[in-house]
Amino acid sequence: MGIYLCGPTVYKPCHIGHMVGPVIFDVIKRYMTYLGYQVTLVINITDVDDKLIAESHRRGIPMAQLAQEMTEDYFRNLQALGVDTVDHFPRATHYIPHMIEYIKRLIDRGYAYESQGDVFFDVTRLPQYGKLSNRTLEQMQGEGGEAAAKKRSPCDFALWKAAKPGEPSWPSPWGPGRPGWHIECSVMSQHLLGQPFDIHGGGLDLIFPHHENEIAQSEGYSGEPLARFWLHNGLMRAADETGKVGGRHTRPLGQEESEQEQAAAKLSKSKGAQPFRELLEQFSPEAVRMLIISTHYRSPILFSPEELRRQEERLRRFYRFFEHFEQITGESFYRLSAPTRRDESPQLPQDDPLLGSLARLRQRFLEYMDDDLNTAGAIGVLFEILHELNRFVQQQKLLEQPAPEQVQRLVQAATVLRELSNVLGLFRQEPKPTGPQSDQLTRELIDLIVQVRAQARREKNYALADQIRDRLGQLGIRLEDHPQGTRWYFQS
RNA sequence: GGCGCCGUAGCCAAGCGGUCUAAGGCAGCGGUUUGCAAAACCGCCAUUCGCCGGUUCGAAUCCGGCCGGCGCCUCCA
Numbered sequence: 001m002g003i004y005l006c007g008p009t010v011y012k013p014c015h016i017g018h019m020v021g022p023v024i025f026d027v028i029k030r031y032m033t034y035l036g037y038q039v040t041l042v043i044n045i046t047d048v049d050d051k052l053i054a055e056s057h058r059r060g061i062p063m064a065q066l067a068q069e070m071t072e073d074y075f076r077n078l079q080a081l082g083v084d085t086v087d088h089f090p091r092a093t094h095y096i097p098h099m100i101e102y103i104k105r106l107i108d109r110g111y112a113y114e115s116q117g118d119v120f121f122d123v124t125r126l127p128q129y130g131k132l133s134n135r136t137l138e139q140m141q142g143e144g145g146e147a148a149a150k151k152r153s154p155c156d157f158a159l160w161k162a163a164k165p166g167e168p169s170w171p172s173p174w175g176p177g178r179p180g181w182h183i184e185c186s187v188m189s190q191h192l193l194g195q196p197f198d199i200h201g202g203g204l205d206l207i208f209p210h211h212e213n214e215i216a217q218s219e220g221y222s223g224e225p226l227a228r229f230w231l232h233n234g235l236m237r238a239a240d241e242t243g244k245v246g247g248r249h250t251r252p253l254g255q256e257e258s259e260q261e262q263a264a265a266k267l268s269k270s271k272g273a274q275p276f277r278e279l280l281e282q283f284s285p286e287a288v289r290m291l292i293i294s295t296h297y298r299s300p301i302l303f304s305p306e307e308l309r310r311q312e313e314r315l316r317r318f319y320r321f322f323e324h325f326e327q328i329t330g331e332s333f334y335r336l337s338a339p340t341r342r343d344e345s346p347q348l349p350q351d352d353p354l355l356g357s358l359a360r361l362r363q364r365f366l367e368y369m370d371d372d373l374n375t376a377g378a379i380g381v382l383f384e385i386l387h388e389l390n391r392f393v394q395q396q397k398l399l400e401q402p403a404p405e406q407v408q409r410l411v412q413a414a415t416v417l418r419e420l421s422n423v424l425g426l427f428r429q430e431p432k433p434t435g436p437q438s439d440q441l442t443r444e445l446i447d448l449i450v451q452v453r454a455q456a457r458r459e460k461n462y463a464l465a466d467q468i469r470d471r472l473g474q475l476g477i478r479l480e481d482h483p484q485g486t487r488w489y490f491q492s
Numbered sequence: 493g494g495c496g497c498c499g500u501a502g503c504c505a506a507g508c509g510g511u512c513u514a515a516g517g518c519a520g521c522g523g524u525u526u527g528c529a530a531a532a533c534c535g536c537c538a539u540u541c542g543c544c545g546g547u548u549c550g551a552a553u554c555c556g557g558c559c560g561g562c563g564c565c566u567c568c569a
Binding site for chain 1: 493494495496497498503504505506507515516517518519526527528529530531532533534562563564565566567568569
């Protein structure tokens, strides 16, 4: 099974919006693999483009260097998020000869024409043009500006652009130039996955013109469909000035809309588009993954710091259990080995109250995933599983006096959580403390203070102990006293 | 103007014709527990799904209108 996702144009550091598609498709690949499919996942890198040229001129560095830097930024961010299921990251500039051959064939077949060193796709030759985005040539304005004069029809789009002085270029039968925006996806997807392949994905904003034009090129080239299924993810939007997440903005009837009430806007058009690596200084990558998959993939996601904090809070419920689990069993939850395939998952005894319940919850999780990748519903089930596990720990007093046979049942039950959270790419390793003050010295100093406080508590000097806890709390460090000792963590 | 999406509790969010007097989470409120907190556990927190009509034995779910929000319409994931 072949999947192709449109990746970034690497001219600026990527923001959180660029992470939505990769996380969703990472989950898709994980789930499909879990179901037993052999999946090849491709995400392309567009490393030649007008915006790259403009940015490289502005910064006074070669386009290739800019692209390399931004590609590395992109890879680092994907890695932080645990997106490690991608098989190929083809780069447009590595496919120039393929593209030239591809364009030549389109000209030969009468779908493209050369004009003053540019090559354009002739959309009038393809009656079905516009079928993906449900629009017709009559409805469209087409592109104005300087390119318009060279085109037969205003809706024709560039396959090859003649180089202007000072622009990076490659030799071609039509003179030195560079590829147009859409051609790399047609060429690289065909090269790596064949045509048609199974799923083509991208942001909702790419349906037109990008994907429409890919279809035109690919169908013009071979007469075959490009992809069997199209999957477009909702866009991430930034919350408004007030930081309010709610998009409804109810106000008393008759009251005028005030200046401040600006609606949430698309990230690329707002100041919410902070470089992703800066965001990671304040929030854990797992919170970002959680945010992305807590909404159905086709819906827009509202981004705000408040929302990410909420995700951190949700995750902490799981982390606390994992700590308890390790205390009880002596094993790390993160390293539990669990079935990696749906059909390898063992039958759990229906008559066991705990394990029978887990079996039903597991079933519900899978039903959600089968239903158009309802990750939000599936995560809801994960919380119900967590609740069952916590309840069992409480009822059996496993932290105080763990009976071996009950511990064994807990491990079996937790293995179900391990199996299912793997499918979502969650909890794959122990979370690192995040926050600007999370360096090692700080952590050791906090450990020291906590030890001193423990001594005070032993001496029943509760006034001092409480004062330390309060003051640390003011610094964003939260303490929890457990029978087994004190746990602390940063709270952003 | 054209094409399309959305409106569920204070907030986020699932639900897509009956099992919905609507999952799950955040926040909040009681209780168990705790030196006190926190966490965990027990319980509470939308008879109602933007508004108005219609279809149906039955609607948050389908249709129409209205109100409100958002995206795309040539280079944004």
